[in-house]
Amino acid sequence: MSYRAPVAEMRFLIDAVLGGGRLAETARFAEATPETVEAVLSGAARLAEEVMAPLRRAGDLEPARLENGVVRCTPGFPDAYRAIAEGGWIGLTADPEQGGSGLPTLLLTCVNEMMAGANLALSLAPLLTQGAIEALQAHGDADLRAIYLPKLVSGAWTGTMNLTEPQAGSDVGAIRTRAEPDGAGRYAITGQKIFISWGDHDMAENICHMVLARLPDAAPGTRGISLFLVPKFLPDAGGGPGRANSLRAASLEHKMGLHGSPTCVMHYEGATGWLVGGAHRGMAAMFTMMNNARLGVGVEGLGSADAALQAALAYARDRVQGRGPDGAATSILGHADVRRMLATMGALTATARAICLDCALSTDMAAATGEAGWAARAAFLTPIAKAFGTDAGCEVSSLAMQVVGGMGYIEETGIAQFYRDVRVTAIYEGTNGIQAMDLVGRKLADGGAAARALIGEIAATAEAAGERGLRLGAAAGQLSEATAWMLAAAGDERFAGAVPYLRAFALTLGGHYLLKAAEAAGGGGQRAALADFHLRHMLSEVEGLAARACAGAATLRALDFEA
Secondary structure (H helix, E strand, O other): OOOOOOHHHHHHHHHHHOOHHHHHHOOOOOOOOHHHHHHHHHHHHHHHHHHHHHHHHHHHHOOOEEEOOEEEOOOOHHHHHHHHHHOOOOOOOOOHHHOOOOOOHHHHHHHHHHHHHHOHHHHHHHHHHHHHHHHHHHHOOHHHHHHHHHHHHHOOEEEEEEOOEOOEOOOHHHOOOEEEEOOOOOEEEEEEEEEEEOOOOOOOOEEEEEEEEEOOOOOOHHHHEEEEEEEOEEEOOOOOEEEEOOEEEEEEOOOOOOOOOOEEEEEEEEEEEEEEOOOOOHHHHHHHHHHHHHHHHHHHHHHHHHHHHHHHHHHHHHOEEEEOOOOOEEEHHHOHHHHHHHHHHHHHHHHHHHHHHHHHHHHHHHHHHOOHHHHHHHHHHHHHHHHHHHHHHHHHHHHHHHHHOHHHHOHHHOHHHHHHHHHHHHOOOOOHHHHHHHHHOHHHOOOOHHHHHHHHHHHHHHHHOHHHHHHHHHHHHHHHHHHHHHHHOOHHHHHHOHHHHHHHHHHHHHHHHHHHHHHHOOOOHHHHHHHHHHHHHHOHHHHHHHHHHOOOOHHHHHOOOOO
């Protein structure tokens, strides 16, 4: 099943809709010229299409396996990973002093979408390493940065995130893993972590685990958590991987999907680690990594959506079945309901891509300018990017199976893999419900300033479009009213409507982006057709979603689930 990277769509969105050219006007990202952008995107497209995509099905059929204490990856994965590392793709945004390219997160987000669309299971390894790089750059001391960053940036070593324990999933404050100081600046880490993606493998020479643990004097809850770097092999005097550390992958999880990505149960048995970010400050350091990962996971959903859309459209073009409105034999693309599904898939995918790239651009502009408005914008868009991106991945993958029909349910066609692989993205890195609670909680704690600024942008787009923008203007008004309700409501009342509020915001943003794209393309053609579909069909959900967002918690609390 072939995959084609949507480079032209990315370029149009960056240049004509989001104003990504502003980045090259800043001192920090002056090298992000149109020529550099084109070179990066075209190079990543070749990697995704020619190296990663051909291994997608192999990862499903020949999963990673644990043999004699060592994880063996899907055949072909180690060579593909080396191509990713040698191409410099892992360190695209990293500090040039550590071997990185220092390019914007906007470009990395495009690259990560291509990788996820081509081969979601394999793409997790570089994504996790990028998060470890971010955490070390921001919070590691000089010695740790000197030893580990060049190896991680080059891809010679990979990184992981170790948060979850059997009794501590979303409640991170319940972790029990212990860290005992040895008096020489090192710590002995003991405990068990579960759901550790790429916790062990044979693709790189070392694996650097970022592990949350408690010091002996730790306070209860999240205030008492510290972050430690715990390598699989302890670096020797020359900086290479030396003797094995006291940790192991005890088992691999048997999962619904993502079979090519080994998900490990990790045991730490007095393993040597180093503190990252200061004692009892682990959550601050981990959130640096998690914020990177939340956008990255939203992009996993986006990439999966685009790949599933491509597969379903190719099938719909070729599958002759029934007769069209003119009475002639037709492919299923000639049937109105199939077109409805494909249009829905296209609108959801385009919306998710625009939200993710806007979030990345806002992050870059905040870093380049230091302006608080950009930082607030990026923070507000992050939970929307994660939740809506992954919801779109699940919804579009499910619709792809519906388009393909009975053959989509047959494993040999490979369609079912899209849904099985992407489904977990709505769960890990903070469930989508938690993302929505974050949106109506922390992200509205500024009195709604960031939300109102975005709604103002949407309203301006609607007004500039005249009659075509009327539905978008109405949705912006409904969203504004829901935001005012949220700001006046107590926590439980807000949380009861958090998920519909997030989706309402995302769909309204989608109308904003798609209408801007249509106007930038001259107001006609296929961009206008997709915008009109979204404005007429998808935005019709916003009124109901806004009403649900403001319904409060009383009806939920009245239900007795014990009965």
